[in-house]
Amino acid sequence: MANSSAPGTMRLEVFRYSPETTDGPHFQTYEVPYRKDWVVLDALNHIKDNTDGSLSFRWSCRMGVCGSCGMMVNGVPKLTCAAFLRDYYPDPIRVEPLANFPVLRDLVFQLDSFLDKLKSVQPWIVRKEEKPVSEGEYLQSPAQLARFKDFTMCINCMLCYAACPVVGLEPHFLGPAAIALAQRYNLDSRDQGRAQRQEVVASEDGIWQCTFVGECSAVCPKHVDPAGAIQQAKVASTLDWFREVLWPWGQKQ
Ligand code: FES
Incomplete structure (x- = not known):
């Protein structure tokens, strides 16, 4: 310079x-x-x-x-x-x-591909059945909130996509922020949409592309730790696989 x-x-x-x-x-x-x-x-x-x-x-x-x-x-x-x-x-x-x-x-x-990836993980609360308004709010304890609160701090700034070498090599990779947001809702006690998100999160463009370089978390201005979210999602997917193979009559979480 x-x-x-x-x-x-x-x-x-x-x-x-x-x-x-x-x-x-x-x-x-x-x-x-x-x-x-x-x-x-x-x-x-x-x-x-x-x-x-x-x-x-x-x-x-x-x-x-x-x-x-x-x-x-x-x-x-x-x-x-x-x-x-x-x-x-x-x-x-x-x-x-x-x-x-x-x-x-x-x-x-251009933002289009990022927005498509975000939308694909359904970053909102998915309910199989909504309870009537007359039954009141879906209550949540401080401990339940603490499970996902850090992941709610994401501001969709895309710095993590710019830092990720896998995104650079594989443009279809779902990427850090989208996976962190999927995990945010998967961990929310009010949500019932994990199985739907899993089709995207565990697809060939999903979590298994991540090589855990960790640069996404290093550059995140909100300390969301998307690298941690991806590793959590990998553990959850691995447990799914063990349940399906070793305990097929068990309930998938
Ligand atoms: S101008 Fe809004 S985050 Fe920088």
Whole structure:
């Protein structure tokens, strides 16, 4: 990477791509003011507002909640609203779209395959039969909630997909966030949909593709631990297999 930025400024090398031009993918360098309390997203917004309005990127909340501002920052998947310039200063910062997704324009990538994977695991409570409203809520103890609460923190930011080498090699791999969400609902005492999710989770594009590199959990900004969720799902699937083979008359959980 190039030299340090000039005093009081920071240099951003930003990935650019426009399908309407013949330029092809390239990096464009911008100088932005250096402020200790600025994050990379602030620097990108400064560029868009003051230097180059054609720069395209996604963001919404600027507070680590919406999950839409994920990008590669110096090669690492980050929420750009939580990546402070001060952690990189005075060296330049290289900003690219999240890895392992097709690029649409500049830092904007295609979400479709991720959304399809999410939907395929039915990330909602599935009931065989709903009880009448007059019977009240489905009660849950603190211990029952604790079994899956960490997995509810996922904000669908896709950083885990950008970090996962298996997603890079096998684009059909269901991937960390979708499996973590499947596990979140499978562990929920109110849910009865595990058998339906299992057809997807334990398929050839599911949990057994994971080689437990663990990068998904390392980059997760919400400490969801999708790698742990995948290993839990592997253990549960293995128990299913033993029950079916060794105890076929038993009840599948
Ligand atoms: S802008 Fe919402 S998580 Fe960064």
